[in-house]
Amino acid sequence: MSTTRKLYIKTYGCQMNVYDSERMGEAMEGQGYEATDNPEDADLILLNTCHIREKAAEKVYSELGRFRALKAERPDLKIGVAGCVAQAEGEEIMRRQPLVDLVVGPQSYHRLPELEAAARQGKRALDTDFPEEDKFEHLNARPKAKRGPTAFLTVQEGCDKFCAFCVVPYTRGAEVSRPADRVLREARDLVERGVREITLLGQNVNAYHGAAADGDWSLARLVRELAEIDGLDRIRYTTSHPNDMSDDLIAAHGEIEKLMPYLHLPVQSGSDRILKRMNRSHTAESYLRLIERMREARPDILISGDFIVGFPEETDQDFEDTLRLVEEVEYGQCYSFKYSTRPGTPAAERALVDPAVADERLQRLQALLRRQQTAVQDRMVGQEVGVLFEKPGREDGQLVGKSDHLHSVFVDAPGHQIGDLVRVRITASAPNSLAGTLI
Ligand code: SAH
Ligand code: SF4
Ligand code: F3S
Numbered sequence: 001m002s003t004t005r006k007l008y009i010k011t012y013g014c015q016m017n018v019y020d021s022e023r024m025g026e027a028m029e030g031q032g033y034e035a036t037d038n039p040e041d042a043d044l045i046l047l048n049t050c051h052i053r054e055k056a057a058e059k060v061y062s063e064l065g066r067f068r069a070l071k072a073e074r075p076d077l078k079i080g081v082a083g084c085v086a087q088a089e090g091e092e093i094m095r096r097q098p099l100v101d102l103v104v105g106p107q108s109y110h111r112l113p114e115l116e117a118a119a120r121q122g123k124r125a126l127d128t129d130f131p132e133e134d135k136f137e138h139l140n141a142r143p144k145a146k147r148g149p150t151a152f153l154t155v156q157e158g159c160d161k162f163c164a165f166c167v168v169p170y171t172r173g174a175e176v177s178r179p180a181d182r183v184l185r186e187a188r189d190l191v192e193r194g195v196r197e198i199t200l201l202g203q204n205v206n207a208y209h210g211a212a213a214d215g216d217w218s219l220a221r222l223v224r225e226l227a228e229i230d231g232l233d234r235i236r237y238t239t240s241h242p243n244d245m246s247d248d249l250i251a252a253h254g255e256i257e258k259l260m261p262y263l264h265l266p267v268q269s270g271s272d273r274i275l276k277r278m279n280r281s282h283t284a285e286s287y288l289r290l291i292e293r294m295r296e297a298r299p300d301i302l303i304s305g306d307f308i309v310g311f312p313e314e315t316d317q318d319f320e321d322t323l324r325l326v327e328e329v330e331y332g333q334c335y336s337f338k339y340s341t342r343p344g345t346p347a348a349e350r351a352l353v354d355p356a357v358a359d360e361r362l363q364r365l366q367a368l369l370r371r372q373q374t375a376v377q378d379r380m381v382g383q384e385v386g387v388l389f390e391k392p393g394r395e396d397g398q399l400v401g402k403s404d405h406l407h408s409v410f411v412d413a414p415g416h417q418i419g420d421l422v423r424v425r426i427t428a429s430a431p432n433s434l435a436g437t438l439i
Helices: 015-029 054-066 068-073 083-096 109-120 135-139 180-192 219-226 247-255 272-277 284-297 316-329 355-378
Strands: 005-011 033-035 044-049 078-082 102-104 125-127 150-154 197-201 234-238 262-264 302-309 333-338 384-392 398-403 408-412 421-430 433-438
Touching: 005 015, 015 033, 015 044, 015 083, 015 109, 015 135, 015 150, 015 197, 044 054, 044 083, 054 068, 054 078, 054 083, 078 083, 078 109, 083 102, 083 125, 102 109, 109 125, 109 135, 150 180, 180 197, 180 219, 197 219, 219 234, 219 247, 247 284, 272 284, 272 316, 284 316, 302 316, 302 355, 316 355, 333 355, 355 421, 384 408, 408 421
Parallel strands: 005 033, 005 044, 044 078, 078 102, 102 125, 150 197, 197 234, 262 302, 302 333, 408 433
Antiparallel strands: 384 398, 384 421, 398 408, 421 433
């Protein structure tokens, strides 16, 4: 009789949570679990949660409520909460939601098998420590299954920057870089398993300073070494902080062909007054000069960013400054959010902007960002780009992949398969994708 149990993981939040969910899935494979897409089949349900904004955190409680009926039918079902809400509110979750059998913080995932075993014995288990040992080392001892063409690889975790609005330094802890040889080993392993594109992840990825035999490596050095791996064709990294865009990293964009022409560089606001209150330690002007240097190094680089509108005490003038910065940068892609008060952060003490005003500002900003995104996309028409096929398209013989600039491109490519990296001429631009023909 088969003893395989089924694991359903639902992932919220950033790409680092996606990476962590993959690792948790692999850790539980070692315990006889296999993945399922259907919570109704599962023996263990894990919610890998995000605490970044209030709405994200609330979702956890409403999602848990939905599993009540399931658990009543199948008392054997175990439910766990992982991720940043688990870290921030683990004990409260246990108190408020008796359905939850286990809580595991982002730095303790490698202990998930023990927590699950305790839960099977009827105990409620919680682990939100920041342990000394390297969780990645434990998580990477695992089966060698074939992989798709693209993968995430976390190289750095945590943040020491303490922006006044942000929970990440509290939920993920202090900045830590993984040793360079371990990152290289994991990258080679991914390539052997079919990966052709790796996105290096970190909450402050460009602050990477991983230990190596010849001293600490910068992110630029790491990228240079990764570029030497045969079979690895594309390298990306995210998310970067403007203060950590070092000269060698800027230069790398002009020199390393495998480093893709895309940079996610959040600025949050275009007003120096607000940037100061946010504790961002850069100015609008220094950010604009940085973008200029990036474009000198790599003229076709696509710039992406994040913005917060309605930060406490933001005036109409501050907001106009943000619009002006956006006009100057011309973003190819952007994420913008209404400020959300996070308990325990310095900004939580300050006077809020009228929510109606914040809503209106967000709409204006998003309209501008949408126009820019469309303009940047439209300018791709007629150009030649690389496309790495990731999945089938809507029609027969059609495949979809990401361009060098991270646009989704639909291509008629009979005879080709997922994982092929091809040259494509862009022929049309639609709201969220491009179309192209093989060259
Ligand atoms: N490390 C990255 C961003 C991490 S969080 C950086 O330094 O830029 C991702 C984005 O969520 C942030 O860039 C910010 O735009 C947004 N964000 C973070 N805290 C927020 C809050 N309290 N309210 C609204 N948006 C927030
Ligand atoms: Fe949060 Fe700021 Fe750190 Fe980014 S740099 S994770 S926004 S504290
Ligand atoms: Fe959310 Fe934690 Fe990522 S708060 S954005 S899941 S680091």
